[in-house]
Amino acid sequence: MTSTVLALVGSLRKNSMNAMIVAALPALAPNGMTIVEFDVSQIPLYNQDDDTDTPPEAIVALRAAVAEADAIVIATPEYNHSIPAVTKNFIDWASRPFMKGVLTKKNIMLLVCGPVDSSGSHGLAATREVLTLLGNTVSTALTVGGAHKKITSTDGVVSVVDSDLAQQLRDGLVLLAD
Numbered sequence: 001m002t003s004t005v006l007a008l009v010g011s012l013r014k015n016s017m018n019a020m021i022v023a024a025l026p027a028l029a030p031n032g033m034t035i036v037e038f039d040v041s042q043i044p045l046y047n048q049d050d051d052t053d054t055p056p057e058a059i060v061a062l063r064a065a066v067a068e069a070d071a072i073v074i075a076t077p078e079y080n081h082s083i084p085a086v087t088k089n090f091i092d093w094a095s096r097p098f099m100k101g102v103l104t105k106k107n108i109m110l111l112v113c114g115p116v117d118s119s120g121s122h123g124l125a126a127t128r129e130v131l132t133l134l135g136n137t138v139s140t141a142l143t144v145g146g147a148h149k150k151i152t153s154t155d156g157v158v159s160v161v162d163s164d165l166a167q168q169l170r171d172g173l174v175l176l177a178d
């Protein structure tokens, strides 16, 4: 069976660890699964005045991508023990119009990556809370501490070098295919 998984990254940083883990996912995905990253850098800050029947182009594209996806990966940092603005912003846009938002009833793998070994749990809980409130199922919720030691990039090829993490990601992707 084929499936398309949409990946959304909650960091705009060039060398983002969360972007790196998303880049490593295709190599870990089960047969038939395609992982497509949506570029969230063009999404404007949420403004209810712009959330009309003709929203900004980037929002039309975001909502279409979410609607068409069989499942979703969200990889986000934890900022100040909570959800970074970038992540909250794309979630808020995709959650509207009220009760008609496309970000609902989706099977989601949530990853919170950062450099500190034991962190991420607060950001994970905060993000999961919002996704669950919207009616999604978070089938995998994983903090990836010490991410810079577990994910490497050589000549543009990103790999998960930590075998435990690689297996957790494989397992999470299988749950997205179900």
Ligand SMILES: Cc1cc2nc3c(=O)[nH]c(=O)nc-3n(C[C@H](O)[C@H](O)[C@H](O)COP(=O)(O)O)c2cc1C
Binding pocket: 011, 012, 013, 015, 016, 017, 018, 019, 076, 077, 078, 079, 080, 081, 082, 113, 114, 115, 116, 119, 120
């Ligand atoms: C405003 C801000 C707040 C942060 N707060 C936390 C935090 O609460 N916990 C944590 O583990 N890391 C925190 N960090 C560090 C991020 O985890 C780190 O910058 C991470 O690399 C960001 O993800 P990225 O590599 O995908 O950009 C914070 C970073 C910034 C810029």
